[in-house]
Amino acid sequence: MLEVKNVSKVYGQETTKVVALDNVSLKVNSGDFIAVMGPSGSGKSTLLNIIGGLDRVSAGEVILGGKRIDNLDENALVEVRRGKIAYVFQQYHLLPSLTALENVLLPLTFCGISNRTEKAMDILKRVGLDKRARHKPNQLSGGEQQRVAIARALVNDPELILADEPTGNMDRRTGREILSLFDHLNEEGHTIVMVTHDPEIAKHAKEIVVLQDGKIIEKAKQEPARPRQRTGAR
Amino acid sequence: MKLYQMVIKDVLRRKRRVAYAALGVVVSVMTVVGILTVAHAAQARIYNQLEKYGPNLIVMPAISNLDLRLGDLMLATLTIGENYIPVEKLRHIRQITDDEIRRGLGINNEGNIATIAPKLYTNTKVNGMPVMVVGIEPQEESKIKPWWRVRDGDYLNAPDQALVGAMAAELLKLEVGDMIMLTDGNDVAVTGILEETGSNDDYLIFIPIQRAQQAFGKQGMVSSVDIRALCNACPVETITDRINQNIPGVRAVAVKQVAEGEMGMMEKLSKFMLALAGITLVVGLFGVLNTMISSVHERVKDIGIMRAVGASHGQIIKIFIYEAIIIGILGGIVGYIAGTLLAYIIGPLIFEGIAIAYVPQYLLISLMVAVLVAVVAAVYPAFRATQVKVADSFRAL
Numbered sequence: 001m002l003e004v005k006n007v008s009k010v011y012g013q014e015t016t017k018v019v020a021l022d023n024v025s026l027k028v029n030s031g032d033f034i035a036v037m038g039p040s041g042s043g044k045s046t047l048l049n050i051i052g053g054l055d056r057v058s059a060g061e062v063i064l065g066g067k068r069i070d071n072l073d074e075n076a077l078v079e080v081r082r083g084k085i086a087y088v089f090q091q092y093h094l095l096p097s098l099t100a101l102e103n104v105l106l107p108l109t110f111c112g113i114s115n116r117t118e119k120a121m122d123i124l125k126r127v128g129l130d131k132r133a134r135h136k137p138n139q140l141s142g143g144e145q146q147r148v149a150i151a152r153a154l155v156n157d158p159e160l161i162l163a164d165e166p167t168g169n170m171d172r173r174t175g176r177e178i179l180s181l182f183d184h185l186n187e188e189g190h191t192i193v194m195v196t197h198d199p200e201i202a203k204h205a206k207e208i209v210v211l212q213d214g215k216i217i218e219k220a221k222q223e224p225a226r227p228r229q230r231t232g233a234r
Numbered sequence: 235m236k237l238y239q240m241v242i243k244d245v246l247r248r249k250r251r252v253a254y255a256a257l258g259v260v261v262s263v264m265t266v267v268g269i270l271t272v273a274h275a276a277q278a279r280i281y282n283q284l285e286k287y288g289p290n291l292i293v294m295p296a297i298s299n300l301d302l303r304l305g306d307l308m309l310a311t312l313t314i315g316e317n318y319i320p321v322e323k324l325r326h327i328r329q330i331t332d333d334e335i336r337r338g339l340g341i342n343n344e345g346n347i348a349t350i351a352p353k354l355y356t357n358t359k360v361n362g363m364p365v366m367v368v369g370i371e372p373q374e375e376s377k378i379k380p381w382w383r384v385r386d387g388d389y390l391n392a393p394d395q396a397l398v399g400a401m402a403a404e405l406l407k408l409e410v411g412d413m414i415m416l417t418d419g420n421d422v423a424v425t426g427i428l429e430e431t432g433s434n435d436d437y438l439i440f441i442p443i444q445r446a447q448q449a450f451g452k453q454g455m456v457s458s459v460d461i462r463a464l465c466n467a468c469p470v471e472t473i474t475d476r477i478n479q480n481i482p483g484v485r486a487v488a489v490k491q492v493a494e495g496e497m498g499m500m501e502k503l504s505k506f507m508l509a510l511a512g513i514t515l516v517v518g519l520f521g522v523l524n525t526m527i528s529s530v531h532e533r534v535k536d537i538g539i540m541r542a543v544g545a546s547h548g549q550i551i552k553i554f555i556y557e558a559i560i561i562g563i564l565g566g567i568v569g570y571i572a573g574t575l576l577a578y579i580i581g582p583l584i585f586e587g588i589a590i591a592y593v594p595q596y597l598l599i600s601l602m603v604a605v606l607v608a609v610v611a612a613v614y615p616a617f618r619a620t621q622v623k624v625a626d627s628f629r630a631l
Contacts, residue, residue, distance in 0.1 A: 049624075049625045054542065054624040054625045055623075055624075055625040074546075074547060075546065075547070078544060078545075078546045078547075081541075081542065081543070081544045082544035086543075087542050087543075093535070093538075093539045093542070094539075095240075095244075095536055095539060095540070096247065096536075097243045097244040097246070097247035097248070098240065098243055098244075102235055102240070102243070105235045106235075106240070106540070106543050107543040107544045108235075109235050109236065109237060109240060110237075110540070110543065110544040110545045110546070110549055111544060114235060114236050152543065156544070
């Protein structure tokens, strides 16, 4: 469903040039769960941003569902973000003035859809936060905020979920809960690309891609190690 | 949830920042409303102040004495018949004048509006010297000549009194209390002597008009009528034309120099006010622009989030414009109230004894101006907001 072909990304000018990605190619198939690993500055977040059309490539192609998206203008990229791709960030990135429920409804608001409160409540229930729907982000714990962010990502039924260190700000226990939520989503058929530097987390994925200095140095498929108990849907 | 609902929630959270942005609008609207309200209340007073120019309309008999003058020096009087205006026509003149003013100002009040001062000129001899005696309506005349100051004694307040011009008093050696014998054999007492005015009035003797008509056998007649009629919506020329067309036997002449001077002054005054208001608006606009730009900087992350979950450029602009409209409505209402209060405070300082009244229509103007200013000020910041790169917005934080 998604293909990254010979993508390079260079920041800065001649003298201050930083190569963030160097001729990277990657294929994501429907139902995949790919963990992108690598040390800080290896270019893994840049790769995720480029896949999602948040950042521009310096060279190469990004193809989503058979169509190039690397050369789309802003308006066309908006369409991609509205339906096909959703993000989950390390910092949750919820709007502080809106309640959990309203944050989940936000993508629909931008699509011009209102009156979908029921659907949003259903999704909040799936991530175990229906009782906190009327709370503002600052009244929620980190784990709860990330659940809201995941619910927000799901509300548009995206084909691909991109997650950038989604458990990076959490203690182990909360992190495990969030991870099992991703496991569960993947089992339901959602395609996931997740950036992480933690090998424990990467074990949940079906494929591991390791980046170093902007190059893919390792690609390996694996049997995902997923705990039996499901703490995701409390 | 609709987009505007999201904006309202956001505005409610950032109350202080929004209030700060609205402050720029409040100050501008306050100044504009303050100026307008004071000007509105002061209009009548400004016209009063303008009366120092004297009459701006003179009605004479269609055929009249022809004064041969060189400046203020009268060389000779060429009399062509002895024509007067019958008193009955005064009522007609007043009716036309008041009518035009009422129409021009859009008012309905009964009673007299224009100042109409009829005069009867007669040549006579006092102490053996030729002098001109003028019959006047004391009240009207003092309104039309506010520069008159009585040097000795009092102003006319009884029928058998006379007011003497400064030069006439000197030449005729008249003092307060002296008696002047008129042609019918009856006396009038000198009740006051005018300060020098530098005009013909210095050489004249003024007595109440009824007394003059009686004394010189000119019952029911006047020589000319000075009229002071002014409102910005009814040019003196219109009144002149109507009098000339409707009343036979008289000739109305607009004192162009005076009329044009007055209109020019009103025009300058309102131009000055508008310029002042305009400058304030521009200053307010930059105030709002500034707060809006820092609001964009503050919300780079929020904008990035909104872009990431599907907001288009147009929607980002809408968000800022909606916010500007809220700021405009808030600023417009508060600015109207503040401006009206300001008028109540500073109005009396500018024009003594002025009665300030709030003008409800200005609320609508305030709202329109405020929303316009806020929206115009929001355009550039909103454009800046669309330039936020999603990836950068997160990296920066």
